[in-house]
Amino acid sequence: MARPGTEELRRRNRAALLEQLHRHGPQTRAELTEALGLNRSTIATIATDLAESGHIQETTGRSTGSAGRPSTLVECVPKAESVAAVEIRADRVRFALFGLGGEVLERAESPLLTGVEGPAAAEAAAALVGGSGAEAVAAVPGLVDAGAVAHSTELGWTGRDVAADLAAATSREWRVVDTATAAAVGEWSRGDAHDATRLLYLHGGRGLTAGLVVEGRAQRGGSIQLGHIVVEPGGLACACGLRGCLEAEMEAFGYAEDIESATAAAGMGDAAARDGLRRSGEDLGRALGAVVTATGPDEILFGGWLRELYLSAAAPVRSALAETTLPHLRSRLRLRTPVLGEEGPLIGAAETGFAALIDRMR
Ligand SMILES: [Zn+2]
Known part of the structure; x- marks a missing residue:
């Protein structure tokens, strides 16, 4: 019989390995062993688990050492998990679907009329996003607290519950962060x-x-x-x-x-x-x-x-x-x-979703 806590530990290790690959890209098992401070057999066990669940795959990758022998790399399967990220601006809504590892799987945008209200902006976002992504995150310029925009000079909104507008338009839950915070998360994680x-x-x-x-x-x-x-x-x-x-x-x-x-x-x-x-x-x-x-x-x-x-x-x-x-x-x-320019807020919105998604696996 498994010791109490063994399954929990295994779950945490799986989440840690997936987070490591998502953040830092393909790595060898030896690199993962060192980065995570786990032993080789533990890495082998959780890598097998994650390969069976379709989250990672092993490929013959870059050459290492003087012999130039190609080493086996462990990498994320981008489509295994995805996050829908949206940026609402005064003149348009931008959307990108990000896969595990940060790859952009889909991208689209649509124009917004000047002075657009929250529900209309949410409808435009809904048309782009549909049901895609395990998490949906929106970046909105302004003072944001608990999913609501207290004030946005950019959009002319005051006291707008954007998370509720988006939920009503899409029948799913949303996380809402302000554009500056999203860009900060993006620059920290991918910049x-x-x-x-x-x-x-x-x-x-x-x-x-x-x-x-x-x-x-x-x-x-x-x-x-x-x-x-x-x-x-x-x-x-x-x-x-x-x-x-x-x-x-x-x-x-x-x-x-x-x-x-x-x-x-x-x-x-x-x-x-x-x-x-x-x-x-x-x-x-x-x-x-x-x-x-x-x-x-x-x-x-x-x-x-x-x-x-x-x-x-x-x-x-x-x-x-x-x-x-x-x-x-x-x-x-x-x-x-x-360094990420215009992409920063979308990347950061996506990373906010991935952090929540990986936290749920722990
Ligand atoms: Zn003022």
């Missing part, structure tokens, strides 16, 4: 930010949002309304009702429409464009000081049009941040730009 323990991703769209992930995982309360941090008390009126919000002071909408013209003009020596970028950089750095003090990230990524702004105005961003952040918080802080 270049894996070393960050607390990763803050800034998303520049028609509004400005930020997402904090810890060890690559979305956190309740990690969705941050960067655009509505007041940087100029009594300043310009913001659509949210406050005055002097970062979004209003930077005239985010204009940059979202055409950041390239501003950076190109500044590059050609246009004094007004240079001055505008410098002031925007200072405002951003000041708002970031508050966010860094509150959340203590070790890495910040500038995404969306904030990438172009940061590349053109890194010095004012850094100096304003330095003036508003405690030395011990900024000494460990890295400022960078993301």
Whole structure:
């Protein structure tokens, strides 16, 4: 008779092996043995289990050693498990179905009318997704908490229960994360930010949002309304009702429409464009000081049009941040730009689904 806990241990080991292959790609049994800290016979047992359930396969892969003898690689079967990821934007819905290991199995998008309401956006997503994927995850720009969008400048939504809209349109459960958080998860898991323990991703769209992930995982309360941090008390009126919000002071909408013209003009020596970028950089750095003090990230990524702004105005961003952040918080802080571009939010939404899916196997 099996010892109590043996089956549970075996289940956990299976999940760990699958997670390892999903995250890091094909590996030899010897590499898996080392990475997971399990012995060879345990790896052999769980590899057999996972091959029988259709999750992994063994193939003759790359050559190793001086003899050039090809080694046997263990890899995920992409179609064994899949996650449907959707990104809702102001002008369209993007969809991709990701297989185990991160391969894109299907991709589609459809346009949205300006000012679209939640239920109509959910119908558009439903038409793309259908019943595909064991998990369905949507990335939505704005302040998201427990599946609902509290506020989205980008979409013009306030207090919209997007998870409920999507569930009604598709008769299935959805996870909803904000676009910045999804992009952070994407950059951590498939980009270049894996070393960050607390990763803050800034998303520049028609509004400005930020997402904090810890060890690559979305956190309740990690969705941050960067655009509505007041940087100029009594300043310009913001659509949210406050005055002097970062979004209003930077005239985010204009940059979202055409950041390239501003950076190109500044590059050609246009004094007004240079001055505008410098002031925007200072405002951003000041708002970031508050966010860094509150959340203590070790890495910040500038995404969306904030990438172009940061590349053109890194010095004012850094100096304003330095003036508003405690030395011990900024000494460990890295400022960078993301590497996944437009794909980041979709990849991160999918990885959020895979994390849940693999957790269920444990
Ligand atoms: Zn505001």
